[in-house]
Amino acid sequence: MAIQNKAAANKNLDSIRKTIANHKRHDFIFASLGTLVIASLTITLLILFLDLVIDGYPRFNLDFFSNFPSRRAARAGILSAWIGSSLVLLVTFFVAVPLGITSGVYLEEYAKKNWFSDLIEINVSNLAGVPSIIYGLLALGLFVYSFGLGQSILTAGLTLALLMLPIVIVSTREAIRAIPVHIREAAYAVGATKWQVCHNHVIPYSYGGILTGVIIGMARAIGETAPVITIGALTFIAFLPPSPIGLEPPFINFEWLESGFTVLPIQMFNWISRPQLAFHINAAATGAVIIMLTLLMNGLAIKLRYNIRKKIKW
Amino acid sequence: MNPENDLIISQRLAKNFQRNFRERLIEFGLLCSGLIAIFITLAIVYVLVSEAIPFFQYVSIIDFLTDTVWTPNYSIKHYGILPLISGTLTTTGIALIVAVPLGTITAIYLSEFASHKVREIIKPILELLVGVPTVVFGYFALMLVTPMLQKIYPDLTTFNMLGPGIVMGIMIVPYIASVAEDSMRAVPMSMREGAYAMGATRFQTAIRVITPAAISGIVAAYILAISRAVGETMIVAIAAGQQPNFTFNPVESAATITSYIVSVALGDLEHGGIGYQSIFAAGLTLLIMTLLINILGHAVRKKYAERY
Numbered sequence: 001m002a003i004q005n006k007a008a009a010n011k012n013l014d015s016i017r018k019t020i021a022n023h024k025r026h027d028f029i030f031a032s033l034g035t036l037v038i039a040s041l042t043i044t045l046l047i048l049f050l051d052l053v054i055d056g057y058p059r060f061n062l063d064f065f066s067n068f069p070s071r072r073a074a075r076a077g078i079l080s081a082w083i084g085s086s087l088v089l090l091v092t093f094f095v096a097v098p099l100g101i102t103s104g105v106y107l108e109e110y111a112k113k114n115w116f117s118d119l120i121e122i123n124v125s126n127l128a129g130v131p132s133i134i135y136g137l138l139a140l141g142l143f144v145y146s147f148g149l150g151q152s153i154l155t156a157g158l159t160l161a162l163l164m165l166p167i168v169i170v171s172t173r174e175a176i177r178a179i180p181v182h183i184r185e186a187a188y189a190v191g192a193t194k195w196q197v198c199h200n201h202v203i204p205y206s207y208g209g210i211l212t213g214v215i216i217g218m219a220r221a222i223g224e225t226a227p228v229i230t231i232g233a234l235t236f237i238a239f240l241p242p243s244p245i246g247l248e249p250p251f252i253n254f255e256w257l258e259s260g261f262t263v264l265p266i267q268m269f270n271w272i273s274r275p276q277l278a279f280h281i282n283a284a285a286t287g288a289v290i291i292m293l294t295l296l297m298n299g300l301a302i303k304l305r306y307n308i309r310k311k312i313k314w
Numbered sequence: 315m316n317p318e319n320d321l322i323i324s325q326r327l328a329k330n331f332q333r334n335f336r337e338r339l340i341e342f343g344l345l346c347s348g349l350i351a352i353f354i355t356l357a358i359v360y361v362l363v364s365e366a367i368p369f370f371q372y373v374s375i376i377d378f379l380t381d382t383v384w385t386p387n388y389s390i391k392h393y394g395i396l397p398l399i400s401g402t403l404t405t406t407g408i409a410l411i412v413a414v415p416l417g418t419i420t421a422i423y424l425s426e427f428a429s430h431k432v433r434e435i436i437k438p439i440l441e442l443l444v445g446v447p448t449v450v451f452g453y454f455a456l457m458l459v460t461p462m463l464q465k466i467y468p469d470l471t472t473f474n475m476l477g478p479g480i481v482m483g484i485m486i487v488p489y490i491a492s493v494a495e496d497s498m499r500a501v502p503m504s505m506r507e508g509a510y511a512m513g514a515t516r517f518q519t520a521i522r523v524i525t526p527a528a529i530s531g532i533v534a535a536y537i538l539a540i541s542r543a544v545g546e547t548m549i550v551a552i553a554a555g556q557q558p559n560f561t562f563n564p565v566e567s568a569a570t571i572t573s574y575i576v577s578v579a580l581g582d583l584e585h586g587g588i589g590y591q592s593i594f595a596a597g598l599t600l601l602i603m604t605l606l607i608n609i610l611g612h613a614v615r616k617k618y619a620e621r622y
Contacts, residue, residue, distance in 0.1 A: 026515065027516050033423075034424075038424075041416070041440070041484070041488075048446065048451075051458055052450065102344050106347060110344055123355045130601070131541075131544070131600060134358060134597055134600065137361065137575070137593065137594060141594065165350070165354075193333060194341075195337055219445055220445070223448065225448065226448075226548055229576050230593075269452075272452065272552055284457075290449070290450060291450050294447055298441060299442065302441055
């Protein structure tokens with residue numbers, strides 16, 4: 001009897017051990033699966049990058065950056081594209097950053113909690129979800145034809161500014177929200193007005209967070225293609241816009257805003273669309289330039305955010 | 315009261331008035347830039363609708379929604395949006411088949427299995443993946459993924475929906491992973507501790523406790539992914555062929571709503587012509603689709619809101 005009991009107990013124990021071993025195996029299998037998925041994502045990113053660099057390698061020389069696009073692939077360069085990209089981003093920066101920061105400050109510090117601020121908030125989060133090509137259509141109908149700005153650098157800059165705006169607004173709000181109330185209370189206690197509190201305390205303390213958002217937004221704007229194509233940007237540009245800085249007074253001119261242009265991703269798209277393989281090399285080289293820029297900027301933003309999180313202790 | 319005191323008081327009042335006036339002015343200025351979001355939304359709706367109205371006077375809405383041929387550039391013109399919608403849905407479907415399992419596994423792994431250190435390394439990598447421009451992904455789809463697929467399936471044409479769909483899936487994995495992970499991390503620690511105390515393993519806790527608790531956030535992540543995929547332009551414009559084709563077969567080439575808009579915009583746009591108006595009608599369709607998806611997401615979120 002006793003022996004039988006013991007055998008039954010042993011059997012029971014065995015089955016429990018088996019179950020536990022089984023469960024542990026499931027744990028192990030899932031953990032390996034997770035590692036595998038993440039490793040393959042990382043490798044994909046790496047392959048993507050290396051593929052562009054290797055394919056585009058023959059074009060990595062100074063001529064590529066100082067030549068206009070050409071019908072002969074080996075002599076074609078991205079001069080007009082990178083200058084166009086820089087000028088467009090300049091416009092984007094000066095439109096989106098002030099608007100985004102003030103809008104964020106209003107929503108976080110001034111707006112009272114009511115249906116109206118809810119409405120603005122819903123709008124901001126919806127705008128972040130609107131496909132980028134819709135912004136292109138908006139710009140085509142509004143900026144190009146209604147406002148008569150044409151297919152110019154100004155139009156492209158404004159279009160990308162619309163895209164970047166929600167990113168700047170959201171990051172501004174998050175940065176402001178992280179500032180504890182007692183900072184504001186201390187300022188109010190010594191008689192500061194609301195604007196003084198914002199201008200001297202809230203905004204300066206949230207610079208890091210805002211900057212992170214601005215960098216991420218700019219990185220996105222560099223690679224954004226669809227909306228710029230939609231406004232009708234030309235794909236073959238063999239001239240430069242008038243220089244923004246002159247040697248004679250008044251030194252700065254704004255004629256470049258009305259100039260035609262092309263940008264890096266459009267140049268790349270144009271070269272991919274051609275059947276000749278030689279142009280695909282150019283496309284890869286351009287892609288390598290774009291991806292290096294965006295990876296650098298995103299990396300910078302991530303580093304910045306990490307530093308802020310580590311450094312600031314209120 | 316001496317007059318000197320009066321003067322000081324009136325000076326102060328004047329200064330106060332000035333100060334208040336300035337504050338009001340600044341508040342008004344800030345309000346104006348706060349309104350920009352509403353202005354942009356209104357402008358989008360206004361532009362799309364006002365440019366699409368003349369289009370719908372020319373093409374009846376019923377034809378637009380039921381005709382299965384889209385040939386605005388041929389001599390016999392057909393304006394049926396269905397081929398563009400089928401292209402959009404097929405590429406989105408392929409992308410989801412790739413992204414949903416990968417994204418969910420990544421999210422569960424990062425939230426429940428990975429150590430703090432691993433998470434600190436992986437999350438920035440995912441963010442970098444989000445930052446890759448779509449035109450680069452398009453190159454990737456056309457030059458690398460499709461040739462690889464052609465080795466497995468030799469009949470595959472250069473332009474097809476499978477390659478771009480898969481690449482789009484890879485592109486949206488980080489979106490799913492980061493949103494789903496956030497919602498899983500928001501599940502209170504006590505629930506995990508309860509499960510562990512009952513003898514559950516990590517895997518059991520993750521699947522039977524954490525996932526159901528975070529389901530609203532996970533579904534929201536899927537919906538965000540759908541709306542990204544529907545609105546994605548460059549990958550399909552580069553690698554799927556821009557030829558409208560009423561099919562759900564992933565090995566055929568096709569155009570999506572977005573790639574149609576791009577292909578028209580690349581040509582000579584005649585302002586006010588039917589081609590010009592057709593891209594606004596297509597854009598309006600796209601906007602309504604994403605709007606419906608977002609509303610669905612909102613409803614799902616509300617229905618399964620966290621109740622712990």
